[in-house]
Amino acid sequence: MALKLWRARGNELLDITPITDQISWRSNKDELGVELNFGNAFGDAIHNPKKHVNLGDMIILKDGEREVTRCIVIDEDLTGRQPIPFTAFDLAYYLNESKRIYQFNGIAADQAIKRICSDYNIPIYSIIKIPTKIDKIYMNETLSDIIKDVLLQAEADQGVNYQFEMYEGKFHVYRSRDIVIVPTYYERGIYASNGTDVMTAPSRKRTIKGMKNSIQVTSDGQLLASVSNDSLIQAYGLLSEIVDVQEEDRPRARNIARNTLRELGKVFEDNSLEMLGDSRVLAGRMIEINEPITGMKGLYMIESVQHTAQNGIHMMSLDLSMKGVQ
Numbered sequence: 001m002a003l004k005l006w007r008a009r010g011n012e013l014l015d016i017t018p019i020t021d022q023i024s025w026r027s028n029k030d031e032l033g034v035e036l037n038f039g040n041a042f043g044d045a046i047h048n049p050k051k052h053v054n055l056g057d058m059i060i061l062k063d064g065e066r067e068v069t070r071c072i073v074i075d076e077d078l079t080g081r082q083p084i085p086f087t088a089f090d091l092a093y094y095l096n097e098s099k100r101i102y103q104f105n106g107i108a109a110d111q112a113i114k115r116i117c118s119d120y121n122i123p124i125y126s127i128i129k130i131p132t133k134i135d136k137i138y139m140n141e142t143l144s145d146i147i148k149d150v151l152l153q154a155e156a157d158q159g160v161n162y163q164f165e166m167y168e169g170k171f172h173v174y175r176s177r178d179i180v181i182v183p184t185y186y187e188r189g190i191y192a193s194n195g196t197d198v199m200t201a202p203s204r205k206r207t208i209k210g211m212k213n214s215i216q217v218t219s220d221g222q223l224l225a226s227v228s229n230d231s232l233i234q235a236y237g238l239l240s241e242i243v244d245v246q247e248e249d250r251p252r253a254r255n256i257a258r259n260t261l262r263e264l265g266k267v268f269e270d271n272s273l274e275m276l277g278d279s280r281v282l283a284g285r286m287i288e289i290n291e292p293i294t295g296m297k298g299l300y301m302i303e304s305v306q307h308t309a310q311n312g313i314h315m316m317s318l319d320l321s322m323k324g325v326q
Contacts, residue, residue, distance in 0.1 A: 003279070003309050005038060008058040008070075016040060016052055016059075021083055025061065025069060028304040032164065033092030034282070036061060037069045037142040039083040044133065047110040051084070059088050063279040065205040070169050090166045091175035094120065095143040101148060104134040110173070117145055117171050125170035127303045128178075132157040135248040148245030157252050159324060161301070163284030171264075176301060179285040181306035185279040198276045204294035205270040212241035212264035219245050224253035269322045271296055281305050287320070 005023060025036040038054055053059070053073060059090045062069040071088035077082060089096075098120065104112050108131035117124050120143065132154040138146045151162045151173070161176045213232035217225040224245070233239075243260055245253060273291065281287060283304050289296045300320040307316045 001063065003068075003314065006060040007060065014052060015058075021307045023061070024207070024307060026300055026304065026306045027165075029163070029283040030304070031107075032073065032095055032147070034069045034090045035055065035068060036088040036090075037085065038088075039085050039245040053084070053086055056125075057145060059086075061279075066279070067168050068279045070165070079123070088249070091122070091169055092144065092166050092171075095122070095147065098143050099140050100146075101140060102138045104136055104138075104150075106133045106135050107130065109134050109150050112150050112174060113147055113171075114209055116147065125167045125172040127173040128162070130154045130162065130173075133248075134250075154316065156256050156259055159255070159262055165282060165284060174236065176284055176286055177299075180299060181278065181280050181285055181287045181302075183275065183281060183287065185187050192252065199291055200274045202273040202294045202296065203271065204291075204296055207268050207270070208236050208239075210264065210268055211236060211266065212239050214238060214240040215243060215257045215261045215264070216240070217243045217245060217257045217260075219247065219253070221251055222321070224250060225257040227261050229255045229261060232265055241305045255306065269320075271320040272318060273320070274315060274317045277307050277309065277316040279307070279314075281307075281316060282314070287318070289320070 003023060004015060008018050019040050021039045023036075025034055027034045036059060038059075039221045053076070055073050055076060057073045057212045058070060059073060060070045069090050071090045073086050073088045074093065075087040077083055087297070095319050100119070102116070107115075110127050112134045113127055113201050114124065116122075133189045134153060136149075136151055138149070147164060151164065153194070154160070154162060163176045164173045167173070202253045211232070211237065214228040215226070216223060230280060241264065243256060245256060246292065247254065268287065271294070276291060281302060285302050286299045287298055287302050289298070303319040303321050305316055305318045307314065
């Protein structure tokens, strides 16, 4: 599909694609939000395009009829009569820039996140039910850091990898495995074959550094739970980890032990590749890969992705891991 860039002011939509050169956007699983960069032609001569984008404007990137992201312009760089580079961030920007004190007393994780969204009038697309109880005080932390910590507690308790993103301007929390992308590319008016057929520069690095095959959970020096993977110990030697938990986490010590072993008890992979772009690919989602040279095959977590669209060619560079893939 053809990518188009729109400026939104009130009820007015202006197609700024004709005066835009390169469009790029990126996302990273450890950051909340998408960063969008683009350049607009500009000049003061009579036939040159005028300045149509200002700080604070909303920019909507679409792929055909599907919205890829909507962002607020944060930075501009005016230099002579050169095309103006703009930087925009999606609406999660406000979660990154706002701080507040919160005290949660045994509230479910999904309800804690919904309270934050309600307090800041952040519209919700969907927040999956997360039963983990949150009992913690957050002092002067950004809203994004609070949400990340809530989800980290839930992951340790539930053994599920949760992801959050802004979807059509609304906050969305889901299990990573619930969104699996099989990349395709668009050619001559139809969707062509699986995009993994057109990959370049694949790289796969494997290591046991960071592997832990024996987990003990303690609290105030007391052993609460212990689990191990005997086959990994036999193959690689004993690699142990101690997880110290707070008083309120004692009842779920066994879950924390099992889920920590599930997350750390494996050979780690650090993978990257480049391929024709698919605008559905965002950090935190899963992608299906079949790359015969390196042996990458199956589901991978998208750790980060950089999209670039110029002269009608859409490419993307991905960093992948096996996190959340069990």
